[in-house]
Amino acid sequence: GAVVSQHPSWVICKSGTSVKIECRSLDFQATTMFWYRQFPKQSLMLMATSNEGSKATYEQGVEKDKFLINHASLTLSTLTVTSAHPEDSSFYICSARDRVKSSYNEQFFGPGTRLTVL
Amino acid sequence: GNSVTQMEGPVTLSEEAFLTINCTYTATGYPSLFWYVQYPGEGLQLLLKATKADDKGSNKGFEATYRKETTSFHLEKGSVQVSDSAVYFCALRTSGNQFYFGTGTSLTVIP
Numbered sequence: 001g002a003v004v005s006q007h008p009s010w011v012i013c014k015s016g017t018s019v020k021i022e023c024r025s026l027d028f029q030a031t032t033m034f035w036y037r038q039f040p041k042q043s044l045m046l047m048a049t050s051n052e053g054s055k056a057t058y059e060q061g062v063e064k065d066k067f068l069i070n071h072a073s074l075t076l077s078t079l080t081v082t083s084a085h086p087e088d089s090s091f092y093i094c095s096a097r098d099r100v101k102s103s104y105n106e107q108f109f110g111p112g113t114r115l116t117v118l
Numbered sequence: 119g120n121s122v123t124q125m126e127g128p129v130t131l132s133e134e135a136f137l138t139i140n141c142t143y144t145a146t147g148y149p150s151l152f153w154y155v156q157y158p159g160e161g162l163q164l165l166l167k168a169t170k171a172d173d174k175g176s177n178k179g180f181e182a183t184y185r186k187e188t189t190s191f192h193l194e195k196g197s198v199q200v201s202d203s204a205v206y207f208c209a210l211r212t213s214g215n216q217f218y219f220g221t222g223t224s225l226t227v228i229p
Contacts, residue, residue: 004161043219109162
């Protein structure tokens with residue numbers, strides 16, 4: 001149980017295009033999903049917290065107009081990198097918190113999406 | 119502020135060797151502490167956790183003790199296996215449910 005998937009697992013795009021990354025909780029409902037960014041040999045940095053049916057909360061320094069987050073259902077959150085540039089190339093990881101087990105505050109992580117912008 | 123510092127890798131060990139990966143933290147309040155493991159091509163998996171001082175988390179032969187006096191949560195295993203090769207992340211979770219991760223330590227175990 002508690003499986004989180006991400007799609008695609010890797011994507012290459014041209015500079016200036018937009019890329020959408022999906023995060024799904026496969027066997028549980030997630031009231032809250034989190035989006036992280038991981039640079040090579042660096043830690044995961046929280047970008048934003050996404051609550052189902054409401055606007056995402058972005059961390060300081062994260063451009064909300066560039067990284068659009070939509071949490072339309074209890075099992076799906078999407079991150080859209082708009083007008084991507086090479087400096088947006090990174091590993092994006094989502095995590096989800098189980099609605100039923102939210103009192104445990106445990107987050108389940110997806111496998112990540114490798115974005116390369118040419 | 120809140121932060122996690124863990125030893126830099128990569129770490130290479132022979133099978134059955136003893137493993138220690140150091141982790142120290144700074145935090146306001148009383149955080150919970152975690153070790154996550156990331157196998158190649160996979161997401162982070164919770165390895166073990168401790169929610170208060172002096173708690174010991176353990177799983178799959180790995181152990182870590184929440185040391186408030188030294189603000190540490192070092193990961194140990196007495197005898198590593200090739201299958202333990204992965205990247206290990208130390209993390210803390212604040213009372214506000216925000217996670218802070220270390221930079222990860224890559225472990226390679228050779229037969």
